[in-house]
Amino acid sequence: MNNEPLSLPKRVRFVELSAKALRALADGDLAGGSAEAGVALDEHFVGDRARWIFGYRADQLAKDPSAAPWITRAAVSVPDGAVVGDAGFHGPPDEGGLVEVGYTVVPRYRRQGYARAMLRELLVRAAAEPRVRTVRARIGSDNIASLASIEGFGFTRVGEQGNEHDGLTLIFELPADAMRAG
Structure with missing residues (x-):
């Protein structure tokens, strides 16, 4: 008999x-980005990948402020409040009716279920929007962890x-009808 406690699914x-937060992070200003976001972000948010992505997203918002509810957000663990990554849609x-998901887990929180928690919340968001007909995920063929993260969500x-x-x-897709049904 295994006496280890059951691990509950992660929540974010x-x-x-x-x-303004995205621009600060793209410029390498971790303190400014954290202050603007209202949460303590870590070096993950000013690394090379993050600086490129956040700069792109800041430019996207400058061109289309209505995209704000869809794009990158910090993912915060519930209930402990640790910032465990970033996630959102590409727009x-x-x-x-297509939206594409993107998510990244801070390295020290990887392989703990946070990617699945972020994806679950993104799918809830997409399912709540009547305009969404399909959710897409693009994953590198060698990204075993991310491929495992989408398993069980119904992506094809x-x-x-x-x-x-x-x-x-x-390239994987999930019809909105399947999300809303289950």
Whole structure:
């Protein structure tokens, strides 16, 4: 008999990263980005990947402020309040009702269920929006952890794309009707 306690699924809440917070982070200003977000972010939020992504998202918001409810947010663990990553959509639903998810877990919190918790919350958000018809996830073929994270959510592999820089990326989609049903 195993006497270890059962591990409950992780839970997260999202904290908006305003255009001002995103710009501060893109500029490497961790203190300013944290102050603007109202949560203590860590070095993950000013690393090379984050600086590029957050700069892109800040520019996106400058062009289209209505995208704010859809794009990158800090993921905060419930109930302890640790910032465990960032997640969001690449933008609002397109003309066909497609949204694409993106999420990253702070390295010290990986392999603890936070990616699944973030994805679960993103799918709840997408299911609540009548304009969403499909959720897409693109995952590098060698990203075993992320491929495992989407298992059990009902995603179907619909294609792949590749290039010399990024390698092979697998494309998965989940119809909104399936999200709303289950």
